[in-house]
Amino acid sequence: MAFTDWMTDYAGRDWQQSASGTVRYALVGLGWWTTDVALPAIAAAELCETTVVVSSSAEKASRIAGEHGVDYGITYDDYHEGVAADAYDAVYIATPNAFHLEYAETAAQLDKGVLCEKPMEASVERAERIVNVCDDADVPLMVAYRMQTDPAVRRARELVEDGFLGEPVQVYGNNSQPLLEMIPDRNQWRLNPELTGYGASVMDLGIYSINTARYLLRRDPVTVEARMSSPHEAFDAVPDERSSFLAVLEGDVQMVSTASQRAHADTQLKITGTDGQLELRPAFHGQCTLYASKGDVTAEVSHRSFDAVEEMTEEFDYFADRLLSEAIIYPDGEHGLTDLRIIEAIHQAADTETAVGLD
Template sequence: MKEWIGSYNERDWQTAAGGTVRYALLGLGWWTIDLALPAVQNSDLGEVTTFVSSSSDKAERLANENGVDHGISYDEFHEGKASDAYDAVYIGTPNAFHLEYAETAAELGKAVLCEKPMESTVERAREMVDTCEDGDVPLMIAYRMQTDPAVRRAKELIEDGFIGEPVSVYGSNSQPLLEMTPDADQWRLDPELSGYGTSVMDLGIYSINTTRFLLGREPQAVQSQMSSHAEAFEDVPDERSGALLALEDGVKMVTTDSQNAHKDTQLKLTGTDGQIELRPAFHGKAKLCLSRDETTVTVEHESFDAEDEMREEFDYFADRVLTDAEIVPDGRHGLQDMRIIRAVHEAAESGDVVEL
C-alpha cells in the first residue's frame, strides 16, 4: 500500500509565474461574501476590485465594509460602469440569472467564472456557451472539487490503476436546507430561479461532475425516482432523489440527494482491485480512504475546506486567463452536466430509461 499513498501534488496545474486577474463579484449573498471573497483575497493570482448587487447602495456599503474599490448595481454593470476596474466576473447569483450577466461580460470582453449549475435549463446553458465562444472570452464553470487536492490525488490513483478497472460509484449529498436558510421563499425552492428542481441541481451535481472528472467517463443512460413531501418543497419535484446512471465501459453509478435531510456527503468508487472513498466528499475537509489487498488506510488533508478549494479554483481560473491555457471545466463541460440533470428529471417524470 505504501507505494500508492504518497503526498498530494498541489498546484500540478499551474503554468503562470505571476500576474493578477481583477474580479467583479456578482451576487453578494453569503456564499460570495463568506467564501468567494476571502478565497480571492487569499489567492496568489487574483484580487477583488468590484462588487455588483441589486442596488448601488447595497453594493457600495458592502464594498466599503470589505475594502473593495467599487460597488455598482446590476443595471450599472450592464451599462459598463467601472468596467475598466476588472478583468473577469464571478457570477454567484441564482441560476436563472447567470446567462444575462455572462452575456454582458462577453460584450465587455471579460472572462467569466460562473457558479454551477451554469444555468436553469439546458437551452440557456447552451446560449451561454455560444455567447462566450462568439465573444472569444474564457468561460469556466466553478467546480471547486476539481481543484481539491484530495480529489486530484484520487484521480491520479485511479489513472495509475489503484482500483483496477472501475466497476461502480456511489455518491450521496444531503443537507437540511431550511435549517441553513430558514426561509421557504428562498430561490432554491423556486423552479423559476433554480431550474429543473433543487436537490439534483444544487447537490447531485457534485457527485455527477466529480465522477465524470475522476473517471473520464460519461453517463449514457439514466433511471431515477424523486419525490417531495414537506410543504416548503411543494413547487419542486426532488426534495428526495435517487438515480442509477450507466456510464461508459459498463460502470454503474448510484446517486442520492436531498435538501431536507441530515447533512452527509460521500463518494465511493469501487474497481476490480480496490476502492477509493472520499468522506466527507463535497463539504468539509475531504479525506481519502484507500482499500486494496485487505488493507485500508486513510489519508487526510487537514487544511482544506470549501474556502481553500475555492482559492484553488480562482487561482486555476486566473492561471488560465493569464496564460491562455486550456480550461478543463469549460462551458461545454458544464453544459453536459445540465443535460445529465435534465435526463435525471425526465427519467423520474416518465418512469422510463432516458438515454443521453
C-alpha cells in the same frame, strides 16, 4: 507496485502554469456564499484580487466593498452599462441559476473572462446560449466546480489514472443537507423553479456526485433512471425534495446517487474497482479527505483536507492561472453543459419512470 507506493504525499498545485500576474475579479451576486466564502478565498489567493462587487442594492454593494477593501461597489444596472469595466478582467457569477445567462452575455460583450457558478443555468437551452455567446466573443468560460481543484480530489484522479482501482466497477454518491434549517425562508430561490431550474436537490446537490465522478473517471452516463418525491409542503413547487438515480456510465460502470435538501447533512463519494477503492469522506462540504483501500489496508492519502474557502481559493487562482497562461480550461462550458443535459435526463426519467438514454 506495493500499496504504500501509492500513498506518497503530493504538491497541491499540479495545475499551475503562471508564477506571477494578477487577474482582477468582479463578483456578481452578493449572497452569503460570495460574502462568506468567495471574498475571503480571493483575499487569500496568489494570482487574483477582487476589485468590483455587484448587487441589486447600491447600499449593499457599497457596504460590502467598504468592508472588504474593494474598489467599486456597483448595481446590476451599472454592471450592464459597463460601469467600472476597466477595473476588472473577469467576472464570477454567483446569482440564482436563471440569471447567469444575462450576466455572462454582458461579460462577453465587455470582453471579460467568465467564471460561472454551477449549475451553469436553469435549463440546457439557456446554458447552450452561455456557451455560444462566450464562443462568439472568444472569451474564456469556466464553470465553478471547486471540487476539481481540491488536492484530495486531484490526488484521487491521479490514482485512477495510474490504475489504482483496476477497472472501475461502481460509484456511490450522496449529498444531503437540511436547507430549511440553514435558510429558514420558504420563499428562497432554491425552491422556486423559475429561478433554480429543473428542481431543488439534483440541480444544487446531486450535481456534485455527477460532476466529481465524471472528473475522476472521465466517463459519462449513457442511460439514467430516477425516482423523486417532495412530501414536505415547502417543496411543493419542486419535484425532488428527495431524489435518487441510477446511471450506467461508459464502460458499464454502475452509479447510484442520492440527494436531498431536507435531510441530515452528509456528503460522500465512493468508487470501487476490481483492484481497489477510493472514497472521499466528507466529499463536498466540510474538509474533503481521500481514503484509498487495497485488500485489507485503508489509508488516508491526502496530505491535509481543505475547507470551502481554501477550495475556492484554488478555484479562483486556477481560473486566473488559465487567463494568464492561456492554458486549457478543463471544466469549460461544454463540460458544464454536459452536466445539465444529464440532470435534464434524470428529471425526465423520474417523470416518465423509464430509463432515458443520453447521446
